[in-house]
Amino acid sequence: MASAPPTTIAGAPPLPVRAPRGATLSCKGWPQEAILRMLHNNLEVGERPEELIVYGGSGRAARSWADFDAIVATLRRLEQDQTLVIQSGRPVAVFTTHARAPRVVMANSNLVPRWATAEHFRQLESAGLMMYGQMTAGSWCYIGTQGIVQGTYETFAAVARRHFKGTLAGRLCLSAGLGGMGGAQPLAITLNGGVALVVEVDPSRIDRRVAAGYCQRRVDDLEQALKLALAAKERKEALSIGLLGNAAEVYPRLLERDLVPDVVTDQTSAHDALRYVPLGLSIPQADALREEDGQDYARRAVASMVAHCGAMVRMHEEGAVVFDYGNNLRGQAQDAGLRDAFSYPGFVVAYLRPMFCEGRGPFRWVCLSGEATDLQRTDELVLELFGDDQTLHRWITLARQHVPIEGLPARVCWLGLGQRARFALALNDLVRRKQLRAPIAITRDHLDTGSVASPNRETEGMRDGSDAVADWPLLNALLNTAAGADSVQIHSGGGVGVGLSVHAGMVVVCDGSSLADDKITAVFATDPGIGVARHADAGYGIALRTAAQAGLDLPYLECTRGAPPGWSGDEDE
Numbered sequence: 001m002a003s004a005p006p007t008t009i010a011g012a013p014p015l016p017v018r019a020p021r022g023a024t025l026s027c028k029g030w031p032q033e034a035i036l037r038m039l040h041n042n043l044e045v046g047e048r049p050e051e052l053i054v055y056g057g058s059g060r061a062a063r064s065w066a067d068f069d070a071i072v073a074t075l076r077r078l079e080q081d082q083t084l085v086i087q088s089g090r091p092v093a094v095f096t097t098h099a100r101a102p103r104v105v106m107a108n109s110n111l112v113p114r115w116a117t118a119e120h121f122r123q124l125e126s127a128g129l130m131m132y133g134q135m136t137a138g139s140w141c142y143i144g145t146q147g148i149v150q151g152t153y154e155t156f157a158a159v160a161r162r163h164f165k166g167t168l169a170g171r172l173c174l175s176a177g178l179g180g181m182g183g184a185q186p187l188a189i190t191l192n193g194g195v196a197l198v199v200e201v202d203p204s205r206i207d208r209r210v211a212a213g214y215c216q217r218r219v220d221d222l223e224q225a226l227k228l229a230l231a232a233k234e235r236k237e238a239l240s241i242g243l244l245g246n247a248a249e250v251y252p253r254l255l256e257r258d259l260v261p262d263v264v265t266d267q268t269s270a271h272d273a274l275r276y277v278p279l280g281l282s283i284p285q286a287d288a289l290r291e292e293d294g295q296d297y298a299r300r301a302v303a304s305m306v307a308h309c310g311a312m313v314r315m316h317e318e319g320a321v322v323f324d325y326g327n328n329l330r331g332q333a334q335d336a337g338l339r340d341a342f343s344y345p346g347f348v349v350a351y352l353r354p355m356f357c358e359g360r361g362p363f364r365w366v367c368l369s370g371e372a373t374d375l376q377r378t379d380e381l382v383l384e385l386f387g388d389d390q391t392l393h394r395w396i397t398l399a400r401q402h403v404p405i406e407g408l409p410a411r412v413c414w415l416g417l418g419q420r421a422r423f424a425l426a427l428n429d430l431v432r433r434k435q436l437r438a439p440i441a442i443t444r445d446h447l448d449t450g451s452v453a454s455p456n457r458e459t460e461g462m463r464d465g466s467d468a469v470a471d472w473p474l475l476n477a478l479l480n481t482a483a484g485a486d487s488v489q490i491h492s493g494g495g496v497g498v499g500l501s502v503h504a505g506m507v508v509v510c511d512g513s514s515l516a517d518d519k520i521t522a523v524f525a526t527d528p529g530i531g532v533a534r535h536a537d538a539g540y541g542i543a544l545r546t547a548a549q550a551g552l553d554l555p556y557l558e559c560t561r562g563a564p565p566g567w568s569g570d571e572d573e
């Protein structure tokens with residue numbers, strides 16, 4: 001294995017980076033301005049901005065600070081009919097295209113399949129030829145921990161419905177990792193009434209989540225944490241504790257004490273053996289070893305993952321509800337010899353797939369003004385349009401009370417096919433009628449209905465065995481480009497690590513224009529539509545019904561006489 005890329009990047013601008021706010025443009029149009037503000041916002045709310053790291057282990061916003069500066073300068077001079085091309089965090093070209101074309105297209109972290117290994121990627125990264133874009137880091141669509149909080153909340157709500165009569169009250173939920181994404185777990189669990197015990201090895205990450213209101217308490221001692229957690233469980237009180245410790249040590253220690261939590265998962269950065277912290281090392285020791293001897297670091301990290309995953313397998317055998325939370329811990333442990341690592345399921349196959357079949361996914365919007373009042377108005381719009389949808393009503397009500405604003409005010413709201421277009425057009429109308437201080441950028445996670453192929457995560461256990469088929473996310477990006485999205489991205493490796501996933505993202509800017517109406521209408525047909533088509537093709541009944549209700553034109557159904565291969569027509573979801 002090559003040594004790790006440098007953790008300090010020369011030429012960093014004065015930190016902290018802060019996204020521009022207000023109604024004044026520094027670019028030649030709102031689409032370019034929106035993309036520029038989102039790039040800055042990624043670093044404003046990111047985990048290690050000095051290293052250009054946004055979240056998800058080493059997910060970066062740009063390849064170097066020189067690239068960052070060049071991107072900013074190019075966005076400022078970019079005309080309304082030009083397209084900027086980003087290759088793995090570097091601005092490589094500008095072409096004259098047309099007004100309905102994307103202003104930015106990106107490809108990050110993609111390798112030819114046979115060469116798509118972590119080792120080869122690290123060599124290229126060390127040589128300055130590539131960067132790891134994760135999902136929304138390299139695509140400048142990250143909105144902080146709040147971006148994942150509804151998905152995490154819905155996952156734990158599904159756990160509660162499936163196993164505990166609709167509530168986590170009186171249940172102990174064990175997890176690990178309080179980073180950019182994992183930091184949403186304590187809040188999501190307490191919003192469902194449960195007790196969250198989340199193990200985190202880096203004290204500064206716990207402090208950050210406590211300060212932001214995502215986690216209630218930091219505790220440095222296992223005995224004290226258990227005392228508090230078990231007392232709250234007994235009283236059926238919601239409580240969240242960030243426990244300072246290493247998951248590879250704490251999980252097995254709970255088993256030694258015959259303590260099996262009700263729910264167990266994990267969101268450490270296990271997808272990257274150079275970011276998961278090995279047993280026995282403090283953060284400064286881990287940072288030093290990573291720089292000195294990446295090979296030894298990775299070897300120790302993977303051995304720790306085996307202990308960590310092995311404890312989860314045992315807890316599953318002992319009756320806990322256990323699920324993988326999208327970080328490929330199972331894959332790493334299996335590759336290192338833990339044969340039954342996949343004995344517990346991933347979160348998408350266990351809880352989220354029915355939503356993907358309806359084209360539902362993590363629709364997000366960002367208030368470019370920076371004003372909290374704009375967010376309030378858009379929250380009201382959700383209730384005005386979808387007030388009779390109980391899930392959305394409950395979510396917006398909870399989010400307004402409990403989810404802190406990070407960076408540019410933004411919201412995530414899982415919307416389905418049809419809902420996304422309706423809401424986006426209404427947002428554009430608010431901008432047109434000057435009911436907001438500035439335009440809105442709409443984006444989403446790459447984890448969505450039709451935009452990702454990831455056999456250990458989003459496409460695990462597909463009904464027709466098509467888990468590894470990567471045509472779908474590529475088609476998603478092509479379609480969104482044709483439909484006129486303002487930014488379109490194709491990435492690889494997000495969530496689970498290099499070579500293990502292919503995924504795509506997009507941004508559409510609501511600047512109040514009729515051109516934006518046209519783009520919205522097209523993009524919010526294609527983007528969730530291809531997801532419904534993908535799941536219908538795989539034989540999911542919910543997707544077939546959604547497609548029929550939405551009038552999607554799926555010609556292959558004619559060749560298969562109404563049902564795709566493998567579909568028996570049963571209620572299989």
Ligand code: NAD
Nearest residue numbers: 055056057177179180181182201202247268277326327495
């Ligand atoms: P991050 O790098 O911001 O945070 C990871 C955290 O894990 C850090 O705070 C780190 O200190 C901690 N950690 C590392 N090793 C540890 C150990 N042995 N014990 C305890 N804590 C340890 O990453 P993130 O953005 O929070 O993402 C976490 C993982 O979740 C990644 O693998 C990512 O790909 C995956 N992910 C999941 C989803 C989802 O929807 N479930 C979405 C995005 C990412």
